[in-house]
Amino acid sequence: MTLEDIKFNIQKALGVESALFSYPPRPELGDLSLACFEAAKTSRQNPADLAKAWAGRLSANKELQPYFQEIRAVGPYLNFFIKSSYLAAQVLPAIRSAGDEYGRNQSGQAQKVMIEYSNGNTHKEYHVGHLRNIAYGDAVNRLLAKNGYQVIPVSYINDFGIHVAKTLWNWQRDKVYAERPEPKGYLLGRCYAKATQALAENPAGKVAVAAIMQEIEGRRGASYQLWLETRRWSIDYFDSIYRELGIKFTHIFYENEVVDAGRKLVDELLEKGILVRSEGAIIADLEPYGLGVLPIIRSDGTALYPVADLALASEKFRRYDINQSIYVIDVRQSLYFKQLIKILELSGYRPAVRHLAYDFVTLPEGMMSSRTGNVITYQELRDKIFEKLTAETAQRHRRWSERRIKQVAFNLTVSTIKFEMLKIGADKTITFNINEALRFDGYTACYLQYGYARLRSILRKGWLARLFGRPDFTTLSVAKEKALLLALARYPEVIAQAGTTYRPSELTQYLFELVQLSNDYYHETNILKAASRERRARLALIAAVTQVLQNGFTVLGLRILEKM
RNA sequence: GCGCUCGUAGCUCAACUGGAUAGAGUACUUGGCUUCGGACCAAGGGGUUGCAGGUUCGAAUCCUGCCGGGCGCACCA
Numbered sequence: 017m018t019l020e021d022i023k024f025n026i027q028k029a030l031g032v033e034s035a036l037f038s039y040p041p042r043p044e045l046g047d048l049s050l051a052c053f054e055a056a057k058t059s060r061q062n063p064a065d066l067a068k069a070w071a072g073r074l075s076a077n078k079e080l081q082p083y084f085q086e087i088r089a090v091g092p093y094l095n096f097f098i099k100s101s102y103l104a105a106q107v108l109p110a111i112r113s114a115g116d117e118y119g120r121n122q123s124g125q126a127q128k129v130m131i132e133y134s135n136g137n138t139h140k141e142y143h144v145g146h147l148r149n150i151a152y153g154d155a156v157n158r159l160l161a162k163n164g165y166q167v168i169p170v171s172y173i174n175d176f177g178i179h180v181a182k183t184l185w186n187w188q189r190d191k192v193y194a195e196r197p198e199p200k201g202y203l204l205g206r207c208y209a210k211a212t213q214a215l216a217e218n219p220a221g222k223v224a225v226a227a228i229m230q231e232i233e234g235r236r237g238a239s240y241q242l243w244l245e246t247r248r249w250s251i252d253y254f255d256s257i258y259r260e261l262g263i264k265f266t267h268i269f270y271e272n273e274v275v276d277a278g279r280k281l282v283d284e285l286l287e288k289g290i291l292v293r294s295e296g297a298i299i300a301d302l303e304p305y306g307l308g309v310l311p312i313i314r315s316d317g318t319a320l321y322p323v324a325d326l327a328l329a330s331e332k333f334r335r336y337d338i339n340q341s342i343y344v345i346d347v348r349q350s351l352y353f354k355q356l357i358k359i360l361e362l363s364g365y366r367p368a369v370r371h372l373a374y375d376f377v378t379l380p381e382g383m384m385s386s387r388t389g390n391v392i393t394y395q396e397l398r399d400k401i402f403e404k405l406t407a408e409t410a411q412r413h414r415r416w417s418e419r420r421i422k423q424v425a426f427n428l429t430v431s432t433i434k435f436e437m438l439k440i441g442a443d444k445t446i447t448f449n450i451n452e453a454l455r456f457d458g459y460t461a462c463y464l465q466y467g468y469a470r471l472r473s474i475l476r477k478g479w480l481a482r483l484f485g486r487p488d489f490t491t492l493s494v495a496k497e498k499a500l501l502l503a504l505a506r507y508p509e510v511i512a513q514a515g516t517t518y519r520p521s522e523l524t525q526y527l528f529e530l531v532q533l534s535n536d537y538y539h540e541t542n543i544l545k546a547a548s549r550e551r552r553a554r555l556a557l558i559a560a561v562t563q564v565l566q567n568g569f570t571v572l573g574l575r576i577l578e579k580m
Numbered sequence: 581g582c583g584c585u586c587g588u589a590g591c592u593c594a595a596c597u598g599g600a601u602a603g604a605g606u607a608c609u610u611g612g613c614u615u616c617g618g619a620c621c622a623a624g625g626g627g628u629u630g631c632a633g634g635u636u637c638g639a640a641u642c643c644u645g646c647c648g649g650g651c652g653c654a655c656c657a
Binding site for chain 1: 582583584585586591592593594596597598599600601602603604605606613615616617619620621622629638650651652653654655656657
């Protein structure tokens with residue numbers, strides 16, 4: 017990595033072990049910056065004096081001369097102006113030869129990490145909240161892979177909770193669902209929403225639901241048969257969503273498969289006194305640790321969520337021999353996760369488990385809730401965005417076939433959904449406004465895709481010019497070209513930074529800025545009509561930009577479109 | 581009540597985790613296609629970073645106290 021080399025050489029020349037580099041806020045100040053506060057403190061000097069002294073020393077250093085056109089002290093900052101020609105000669109060939117691999121590093125040392133996300137519930141709606149989870153989890157998954165981890169993406173589907181019984185109860189008493197044309201898995205979700213409403217004013221229903229629950233857990237009888245059938249609908253529906261979004265899991269765990277092991281574990285923990293009986297239920301009393309109380313088994317004997325989760329936590333390590341287990345779960349379950357980890361610790365097991373929390377998605381009208389019908393389902397959102405993008409695309413490409421228009425619009429739809437979820441920091445609640453999501457300019461997936469498509473169009477037209485001879489990088493001297501080169505050089509750092517902090521939003525931000533720079537350049541500079549030396553160099557620059565965009569898009573799970 | 585968390589331009593968000601004049605998008609006003617794709621670009625206005633203290637060379641960022649929003653705290657997941 018060229019920037020790494022430069023930084024390393026500066027440190028070596030200064031004789032310091034580590035230095036905090038940053039990028040100046042404005043290009044006039046320099047391309048790379050070293051703040052001298054720390055070093056000045058240890059040597060008890062005025063930072064500005066130190067910067068000045070260092071600037072003099074480094075300017076005289078012959079080994080650094082190929083890199084810099086100037087090294088200047090600006091107050092307490094030591095600022096470096098990198099030679100454009102040097103940058104270009106390093107960065108462009110590096111990107112060209114690394115291709116899709118540009119930006120990868122080995123900091124993960126091939127450690128095995130399991131990451132669990134998209135934890136759907138069968139018999140329930142799949143809504144925009146799940147979309148944030150899956151977009152975020154999948155981006156982190158690929159980000160970690162780019163940082164040299166051996167990542168195992170898995171999903172855990174809850175097919176055995178009380179919500180299943182509620183849905184089945186309503187499904188049997190209200191026959192309208194079975195007759196509708198929509199996918200069955202989707203209808204189950206609608207049915208669940210109505211079930212909770214109906215149950216609120218139906219005490220007899222609750223008894224019926226409890227009976228259904230016990231029958232399912234006992235794995236016998238009509239309710240169990242119905243469970244088998246309907247569960248399959250939901251799973252098929254999830255599969256179709258994953259296919260549409262381009263998500264692949266190495267393995268999918270189901271609650272019903274681990275719940276028996278969980279019950280055994282509960283018995284053991286009960287014997288050890290880690291779990292206790294209370295008010296007819298089985299609980300973990302974690303008050304001594306300031307973690308409250310976690311109910312494990314209901315007083316009617318049916319299992320709660322932690323039963324399976326406790327078993328699964330260790331099962332993951334046993335079966336896949338992993339070094340770390342990451343759970344992408346929304347922040348509201350933070351306390352639950354602390355409780356879960358504490359129980360595992362108390363039972364003598366201390367796994368490397370990490371709860372990767374993100375804030376939830378809410379609606380302008382308030383919290384999403386199946387109970388009040390205040391949800392936006394995946395299907396609804398996808399259809400609305402798709403419809404609008406189809407119209408936009410059709411308007412721009414009168415001669416395209418309907419099939420092609422729809423294909424492009426669909427790819428843009430997937431990109432838009434993911435990007436909207438990823439561009440906001442994970443610690444922020446997303447108040448999901450459908451109208452905002454239906455706008456395609458500014459900081460959006462369409463803006464990025466459009467910028468990319470336009471550059472690709474130039475490359476297609478300039479293919480002949482790129483065939484002959486090596487580009488002369490010294491012609492890349494304009495400020496905007498240098499800004500682009502610097503941005504390209506920074507890409508590996510962005511991947512590293514976004515990976516170690518689990519923040520895909522840093523990557524979305526970077527890619528947006530890269531496209532802004534390139535759009536600006538595009539308008540100011542003519543590429544195809546430039547003189548042949550310039551043209552060749554500029555095409556090489558553009559090619560590198562599209563390569564980095566491709567790489568970034570891939571990490572975020574966005575589709576790559578040559579035309580739109 | 582206890583705990584966690586957030587509060588930055590009219591709105592939606594950034595700010596390299598303590599550093600330079602707090603930046604983008606959007607909305608608003610104005611300008612740009614005989615030029616590689618106008619889902620684009622340029623310019624402008626818009627800020628006491630919720631409030632008050634503190635820590636230090638330096639605070640949107642750290643500590644304390646208020647104010648306001650959100651979430652979580654025993655049979656939902």
